Amino acid sequence: MSGYVVLFDxxxxxxxxxxxxxxxxxxxxxxxxTEDEYQPMLGAENYFVASDPEKAKRVWEGIRKxxxxxxxxxxxxxxLSGEVEKHMAIxxxxxxxxxxxxxxxxxxxxxxxxRVHKLARMTGYEAHxxxxxxxxxxxxxxxxxxxxxxxxxxxxxxxxxFRDRFMNxxxxxxxxxxGEAAVYDGNDYVIVDAPKDAAVEYSDDETRARDxxxxxxxxIAIKERVNKNAQRRHAALYFRANMLEFL
Amino acid sequence: MDSLEKLKILTDAAKYxxxxxxxxxxxxxxxxxxxxxxxxxxxxxxxADGRCVSLLKILMTNVCVFDCQYCANRRSNDxxxxxxxxxxxxxxxxxxxxxxxxxxxxxxxxxxxxxxYTMEMLLATLRLVRGEYRFNGYIHVKAxxxxxxxxxxxxxxxxxxxxxxIELPSEESLGTFAPEKTKSSILTPMKLIKNRIIQxxxxxxxxxxxxxxxxxxxxxxxxxxATPESDSRIVRLAEGLYSQYKLKRVFYSAFxxxxxxxxxxxxxxxxxxxxxxxxxxxxxxRFYGFTSNELFNRENENLNLNMDPxxxxxxxxxxxxxxxxxxxxxxxLLRVPGIGQRSAMKILSARRVGKLDFAHLKKMxxxxxxxxxxxxxxGKMMERTPMIxxxxxxxxxxxxxxxxxxxxxxxxxxxAALAAPDDRRKDAPLxxxxx
Numbered sequence: 001m002s003g004y005v006v007l008f009d010x011x012x013x014x015x016x017x018x019x020x021x022x023x024x025x026x027x028x029x030x031x032x033x034t035e036d037e038y039q040p041m042l043g044a045e046n047y048f049v050a051s052d053p054e055k056a057k058r059v060w061e062g063i064r065k066x067x068x069x070x071x072x073x074x075x076x077x078x079x080l081s082g083e084v085e086k087h088m089a090i091x092x093x094x095x096x097x098x099x100x101x102x103x104x105x106x107x108x109x110x111x112x113x114x115r116v117h118k119l120a121r122m123t124g125y126e127a128h129x130x131x132x133x134x135x136x137x138x139x140x141x142x143x144x145x146x147x148x149x150x151x152x153x154x155x156x157x158x159x160x161x162f163r164d165r166f167m168n169x170x171x172x173x174x175x176x177x178x179g180e181a182a183v184y185d186g187n188d189y190v191i192v193d194a195p196k197d198a199a200v201e202y203s204d205d206e207t208r209a210r211d212x213x214x215x216x217x218x219x220i221a222i223k224e225r226v227n228k229n230a231q232r233r234h235a236a237l238y239f240r241a242n243m244l245e246f247l
Numbered sequence: 248m249d250s251l252e253k254l255k256i257l258t259d260a261a262k263y264x265x266x267x268x269x270x271x272x273x274x275x276x277x278x279x280x281x282x283x284x285x286x287x288x289x290x291x292x293x294x295a296d297g298r299c300v301s302l303l304k305i306l307m308t309n310v311c312v313f314d315c316q317y318c319a320n321r322r323s324n325d326x327x328x329x330x331x332x333x334x335x336x337x338x339x340x341x342x343x344x345x346x347x348x349x350x351x352x353x354x355x356x357x358x359x360x361x362x363x364y365t366m367e368m369l370l371a372t373l374r375l376v377r378g379e380y381r382f383n384g385y386i387h388v389k390a391x392x393x394x395x396x397x398x399x400x401x402x403x404x405x406x407x408x409x410x411x412x413i414e415l416p417s418e419e420s421l422g423t424f425a426p427e428k429t430k431s432s433i434l435t436p437m438k439l440i441k442n443r444i445i446q447x448x449x450x451x452x453x454x455x456x457x458x459x460x461x462x463x464x465x466x467x468x469x470x471x472x473a474t475p476e477s478d479s480r481i482v483r484l485a486e487g488l489y490s491q492y493k494l495k496r497v498f499y500s501a502f503x504x505x506x507x508x509x510x511x512x513x514x515x516x517x518x519x520x521x522x523x524x525x526x527x528x529x530x531x532x533r534f535y536g537f538t539s540n541e542l543f544n545r546e547n548e549n550l551n552l553n554m555d556p557x558x559x560x561x562x563x564x565x566x567x568x569x570x571x572x573x574x575x576x577x578x579x580l581l582r583v584p585g586i587g588q589r590s591a592m593k594i595l596s597a598r599r600v601g602k603l604d605f606a607h608l609k610k611m612x613x614x615x616x617x618x619x620x621x622x623x624x625x626g627k628m629m630e631r632t633p634m635i636x637x638x639x640x641x642x643x644x645x646x647x648x649x650x651x652x653x654x655x656x657x658x659x660x661x662x663a664a665l666a667a668p669d670d671r672r673k674d675a676p677l678x679x680x681x682x
Contacts, residue, residue, distance in 0.1 A: 108597035108611045132289040132301075136346045144345060164276040165283045166345070209342050215251055216343075219258040220304065221294035224503045224517060230297025234290065245292055 003030035004047035008087075010034035012079050013056035015087055019094050020055040021047070032087035059094075067097035067104060074105070078119035080153040089115035126150055127157035133239050134158065136171060138203040143170040145200050147242050149177040156182070159189045174198060210244055217245040248329060254339070256329040260309035260320050261355055264412075264468065265498040269301040269350040269385045271463030272407050282344060282351070282384030284407065289350050302353035302387060303343055307331055307368055311357035315414070315425040316509040317473050317502065320357045324505070330359070333372035337380050344384055351385030351407070352376065358391060358427075366394035366402065373405040385463075390440065392432040399436050400443060400460075408463040408495070411437050413488075416481045420474035424509065434492075440465050441492050464495030471525060472518040473502035478550045479543040482528050486539045489532065499525045524550040531556055534588060535581045553644040558584040561621055562636045562643070568621045569628060572608070573598050584643070585617035605629050617643060 006021070006029040008014030014034075021027040030044050040046075063072045071093075078090055092112035097104040107113045136144040144166070148158070155175045159182035162171060166184070174181045174194055181194035240246035270288030290299035308330035309320045319326065336354065343349045354372060356365050369388055376382045388406040390399045403409050411433055415421045418430045443460050450457035467488065469481060485497040501517035528550060531537035535557070542556055551559045561568060561584050570583055572594060580591040590613040597603060597611060604624045608615060619629040620639050632638065 103600060106596040106600050108593055109601050109603070109607050111610075114610060128287075128289070131285075132291040132347075132350070134347055138346070146347070162347075166281070167276045167278060168281060169345070205342070209346060212251060212254055212339065213343065213346070213348050215255050216258050216303070217292065217294065217300070219255050220262050220300060221296045221298075222262055222503065223296075225296040225501075225519065227297035228295065231293045231295055234297065234299065235293040243292065 003028045003044055005030060005038075005041045005044050006032045006047050006049055007035055007038060008032065008049045009051050010036065011051055012076070013053055014049060014051040015079065015090065016056040016059040017049045017052055018087075018091060019059045020052075021049050022091075022095065029088070029091060032091055034087075037084070063094060063097065066101065067094075068102040071097050071102070071104060074116055074120045077123045077157075078116045080157070081119040081123045082150075082152040083119060083122070086115075086119055088112075089119070123152040123154060123157075126152050127154040127161075129239065130154060130158055131161045133235070133243055134173070135242060135244050137200065138206050138209070140201040140203055142203070143172060145172050145174065145198075147174045147176050147198075149241060150175065151238070153178065155180060155191060158182070159184070159191070163189055214245055250335060250339075253329045253331060253335075254305070256327050257306045257309060257331060258304070260326075260357070261304045261306045261353075263319065263500065263503070264304060264353070264355060265298075265500045266387065266410060266466055266468060266496065267299055267301045267304055267353060268408075268466075268496070269387075271495060272385070274383065277383055280381040280383035281341065282382060284351070284383075284385045291347070291349055301350045302385065303340055303349045303351070304353040304355075305331070305336070305339075307336070307354060307356035307365070307372065308359050309357045310359045312360065313358050313425070313427045315428065316512060317414070317424055317470055317505065319505050333368070333375045336372050337376045337382075340376055340382060341380050344382070351387070352382075353387040355389040356391065362391045362393035363395050363398065366391045366398040370398055370402045370405075373402055377405050387463075390436040392428055392436065394436065396436070396439050399439055403440060403443060403461045404458055406461055408466060409440050409461045410466040410468070411440075412468045413484075414468070414470055415474055416469050416471075416476045416484050417474065420476065423511065424474070437465065437467070437492050437494075444493065464493070466494060466496040466498060468498040468500055470502050471499050471522055473512055477548040478521070478525060478528070479539070479548045481525060482532070482542060482550075483539045485529060486532055497529060499529070520552055521550070524552060524556060528556045536578050554640075555584070557582070558617060558643050562640055565634055565636050565639075568634065569623045570621060571626070572603055572622050572624050583618050583621045585614050585621075590614070 004027055006018050006027060008018055015032070018029060018032055022029065027047050031041055033039065060072065063075060075090055075094060078086060089112045093104065093116040096107070096110065096112060100107065104113060130148060130150060134146050134148050136146045139145050155173060158173055162173065163184060168186065170186050171184050172181055176196050179194055179196045180191055182189045182191050268288050269284070270286060272284045273286040274284040276283040288301060290301050292300045294300050309326070310328045310330060311320045311322050314321045314323055336352070340352045344351070354369055356369055358365050359368070369391070373386060373388060376386070386406045387408040387410065388402050390402065390409050390411045392411060413433055414428070415424060421428055421430065440461060444464065447457065447460040471481065481499070488494045488497055499522050501519050501522040502513065503517045504512065504514050528542055531542065532539065541560060542550070550556050561582070567582070570579055577591055577595060580586055580594060581588065593611050593613065594603065597607065602625060605615070608624070615629065620632055620642065632642065
């Protein structure tokens with residue numbers, strides 16, 4: 001089996017279809033790339049994998065049953081990572097998983113396992129931090145609007161968190177970096193494409209709430225123990241662009 | 248008074264309370280209410296002192312009838328006073344929560360009129376927030392020492408966590424600096440909360456719908472460095488609180504000098520490093536299987552400021568090292584300086600499928616800075632540092648370079664330059680002939 005540069009459309013389904021192609025069409029990838037990021041490789045043929053929901057579902061169910069639900073979650077969150085060069089590691093992780101079963105997550109000696117764990121951890125960490133750091137603002141229409149610009153594609157993870165927390169009122173989480181938004185209407189959320197910039201009109205109470213928050217934030221710090229390094233270690237600067245108290 | 252002004256005064260008065268955790272309870276959102284709780288806790292921002300801000304931490308009022316010398320709200324101190332109404336607090340909480348500024352409410356209070364009256368006010372606020380405003384997020388409330396047990400119990404039914412602050416770690420110190428508080432007035436509500444928690448846990452196993460009581464447990468706080476108690480006394484007290492009173496957390500707060508205070512209190516800056524070491528010791532008690540007897544002996548009544556308590560323990564028990572990474576059990580791995588629960592778990596699972604060497608450990612993210620002196624992989628050490636406590640101590644000290652190896656000054660004189668050792672390379676043996 002000679003190797004190919006495997007190209008896919010950039011969706012999770014596409015990546016899972018590359019796994020399908022490896023087993024059923026004997027397509028051994030030397031590198032897995034999305035169409036947009038394609039970089040030719042010397043001496044290797046290209047192979048385009050078309051996304052097929054049926055095939056992807058088979059692979060996904062296989063991961064859940066033959067490896068473990070935890071491994072499926074790792075694959076999903078690692079895939080959401082904004083890091084480049086993640087696809088090959090995820091592919092290798094899945095293939096190793098089909099060979100070894102649930103114990104794949106114990107194999108920390110393997111680079112691909114470490115890499116997938118790291119990608120998943122980074123994405124999960126950012127989603128966790130944002131679940132605290134993201135700030136909603138009350139709009140004129142009464143819904144709550146929140147803008148984020150995360151490194152990883154955490155919109156859906158965040159939406160799951162807030163669907164449970166703010167069950168009774170409408171809200172929007174807007175990923176300005178990727179131009180998509182999670183819109184919740186009081187029942188369920190959908191993820192839609194959105195422009196990268198949005199003009200939002202705030203309610204009358206909004207300024208008041210912000211002033212109160214700013215006052216609380218600056219007063220709660222103990223002056224005798226100021227430690228800006230610790231503050232920066234926990235609340236990284238790149239989060240602060242969307243956090244009111246740091247503007 | 249303007250409510251913004253009130254908020255400033257009552258936040259300022261509440262800021263010395265350390266606890267701002269929102270962990271320990273998982274609660275799903277509901278259709279009827281607002282909010283949920285997450286067991287891991289969520290930090291919503293970090294203040295300029297580097298502390299996590301998770302809860303809206305405010306006092307109901309800072310008008311106090313007590314005169315505790317270490318406290319900024321004592322009645323003899325000249326500070327602006329204010330009080331919130333229950334409704335103001337409820338509205339502020341909801342306003343902040345809906346904007347995701349906070350994870351919940353941390354409500355405390357100075358003692359206004361009497362402990363009972365104060366506790367009634369706190370209870371009224373909780374009932375309003377939980378009842379009329381249908382708030383389902385996290386609530387931490389203080390139990391006021393000396394308040395009626397029925398009130399404490401009723402407040403506990405609404406809250407996720409309760410705490411009674413010990414403040415000073417011995418009865419004598421309390422007598423000197425907090426004349427209105429006694430050991431029993433602090434320990435009585437603590438015991439009450441403990442018993443009620445145990446009782447509720449038992450009820451829940453029988454009736455699924457039994458009402459919950461303080462599901463995230465109770466905590467307390469001690470001020471460090473205001474009074475002469477040694478670290479050993481503080482840690483032993485904490486150990487007792489964990490085992491006998493089933494506390495979830497004990498917080499330590501480095502004493503910050505308050506203006507115009509009792510001249511018996513120290514006027515120096517807060518002992519932050521000491522506070523840090525106490526937290527490290529606290530973690531060893533709770534997660535690493537240590538007991539306070541292992542951390543202290545007759546000569547060492549205080550923790551070593553130069554290195555963390557686990558390092559210090561390891562140097563005093565050098566006969567138990569090195570530890571073989573591929574064979575040692577979990578509790579033994581936890582005893583290695585630099586290896587925590589996470590690394591120990593990773594080592595356990597990775598060695599199930601293959602042998603580990605130092606390169607693997609590094610890739611897995613096990614921090615070897617301190618651990619490398621105390622472990623072997625497949626019988627080999629990483630470096631050839633002799634297992635001699637004095638030598639390891641010099642390598643592991645964080646804050647002070649052993650004076651034998653101090654930087655030579657230009658004008659120290661010829662003798663000093665001659666006496667300084669010429670070889671400070673990392674791997675070179677520090678004392679000739681010992682390797």
